[in-house]
Amino acid sequence: MKALFKRLQQCFPLSEITEQLNPQKGSQKNSQNSDLAFITVASDQLRLVLTHLRDVEGFTHLVLLTAVDWLEEDQFQLTYLICNRSKKWDIGLRVFISREAATMESTHDLWAGIATYQRELFEMFGIDFPGSPRIDEEFILEGWKDLPPYRRDFDTLEYSQRTYKDRPGRETKDPAEHMKQQLYKDGG
Amino acid sequence: MKKELEKRVIKGPDGFEFEVEPLKDYYCDAPPTVQTGAYNEIVEKIFNWARSESIWILGFGTGCGAIEMRPLMTPRFDAYRFGVQWRATPRQSNLFIISGYLSVKTLKRVVRAYEQMPSPKYVIGLGSCTINGGMYWDSYNTIKRLDEYLPVDLYIAGCMPRPEALLQGFKDLKGIIREGKAEGANLYAENFEWYKANQKKVILDWDMPEYNW
Numbered sequence: 314m315k316a317l318f319k320r321l322q323q324c325f326p327l328s329e330i331t332e333q334l335n336p337q338k339g340s341q342k343n344s345q346n347s348d349l350a351f352i353t354v355a356s357d358q359l360r361l362v363l364t365h366l367r368d369v370e371g372f373t374h375l376v377l378l379t380a381v382d383w384l385e386e387d388q389f390q391l392t393y394l395i396c397n398r399s400k401k402w403d404i405g406l407r408v409f410i411s412r413e414a415a416t417m418e419s420t421h422d423l424w425a426g427i428a429t430y431q432r433e434l435f436e437m438f439g440i441d442f443p444g445s446p447r448i449d450e451e452f453i454l455e456g457w458k459d460l461p462p463y464r465r466d467f468d469t470l471e472y473s474q475r476t477y478k479d480r481p482g483r484e485t486k487d488p489a490e491h492m493k494q495q496l497y498k499d500g501g
Numbered sequence: 502m503k504k505e506l507e508k509r510v511i512k513g514p515d516g517f518e519f520e521v522e523p524l525k526d527y528y529c530d531a532p533p534t535v536q537t538g539a540y541n542e543i544v545e546k547i548f549n550w551a552r553s554e555s556i557w558i559l560g561f562g563t564g565c566g567a568i569e570m571r572p573l574m575t576p577r578f579d580a581y582r583f584g585v586q587w588r589a590t591p592r593q594s595n596l597f598i599i600s601g602y603l604s605v606k607t608l609k610r611v612v613r614a615y616e617q618m619p620s621p622k623y624v625i626g627l628g629s630c631t632i633n634g635g636m637y638w639d640s641y642n643t644i645k646r647l648d649e650y651l652p653v654d655l656y657i658a659g660c661m662p663r664p665e666a667l668l669q670g671f672k673d674l675k676g677i678i679r680e681g682k683a684e685g686a687n688l689y690a691e692n693f694e695w696y697k698a699n700q701k702k703v704i705l706d707w708d709m710p711e712y713n714w
Contacts (some may be wrong), residue, residue: 342559435546451706453606454642455605455606455607455609455704455705455706456704456705456706457705458705459641462641462642467641469640469641470639472641473634473638473639473640473641473645475644476641476703477634477644477645477646477703478645478646478649479633479634479645479646480632480633480634480645480646481634483633483634483638
């Protein structure tokens with residue numbers, strides 16, 4: 314994996330590689346999981362890196378495309394997880410895009426399956442991928458008019474209280490306080 | 502409105518052109534009517550006894566509770582010994598078990614299926630999600646009170662209730678039917694506007710007829 318990263322670095326401007334720590338032996342030296350790594354790529358470089366990894370380095374399988382909403386940093390993180398089947402390597406390519414104009418270049422021509430992920434991201438996060446097939450069609454939600462529900466500034470509790478009627482009499486207890494009352498009646 | 506539901510002119514294979522309006526042509530849009538009981542109280546009681554012994558469940562699992570119905574269909578819990586059976590289509594069933602959480606998207610299909618069932622029909626709400634939202638109390642996508650949208654005859658509480666609880670529920674439902682109190686279909690017909698208004702409040706892309714019979 315390190316050698317691959319060195320080869321990549323000669324072709325593209327890349328961030329430091331982040332390798333996944335093995336949870337059991339995380340503290341020991343030389344114990345990093347060598348088959349999973351993450352690299353941050355600039356959004357205009359993504360297509361080049363993806364194509365290179367797919368055609369030259371044998372990362373032929375797209376595992377998933379997903380997004381993370383970093384509300385405080387005001388950006389979305391897109392993660393393209395791709396896999397080299399013969400070497401059993403996984404690489405996650407991270408792309409950070411601005412939250413305001415959430416637009417990313419569509420890569421559906423590299424893997425046809427990416428179009429489905431892009432439709433989902435368009436609907437749930439509001440990230441646009443111009444030119445992606447059927448991007449404007451409804452994917453999961455039907456007739457949704459509100460903010461995209463996976464955005465962290467969408468208040469799902471407030472929406473549900475506004476839309477669906479509560480049944481009176483429902484009470485919520487803090488689990489820790491409740492068990493304390495149950496177990497130690499004198500107050501612990 | 503979906504394109505295939507719009508009014509349009511179609512050219513047949515013989516070159517003959519004709520107009521199609523799917524919402525009008527394929528559905529009866531007359532609202533449901535209240536069905537009165539039999540002419541005689543004794544006859545109505547016999548009817549109710551027969552109805553209670555002839556429960557056909559629609560095999561439509563809306564949420565995770567559907568998994569509790571599989572052991573009931575099979576020899577371990579064997580609901581068939583109580584005369585409770587599952588059917589594949591709403592036209593052949595009279596009991597709708599809303600099994601667990603109900604998303605708005607599923608609610609749309611549930612309303613269609615419920616309206617297609619022949620009267621008298623019954624609804625059981627299974628699990629706490631149908632009662633007050635359960636663990637999906639803050640979800641943007643699941644309803645909290647089932648009885649806002651469909652007339653519910655019986656709730657079975659739990660998350661999830663065991664198959665034994667369902668068997669007890671069937672027993673209780675039979676009692677309710679025998680007493681003549683399972684009037685869900687009539688309740689739906691009487692308060693049709695109220696139910697429709699509630700349904701339309703949450704189903705945002707309403708592209709079906711008012712009544713799906």
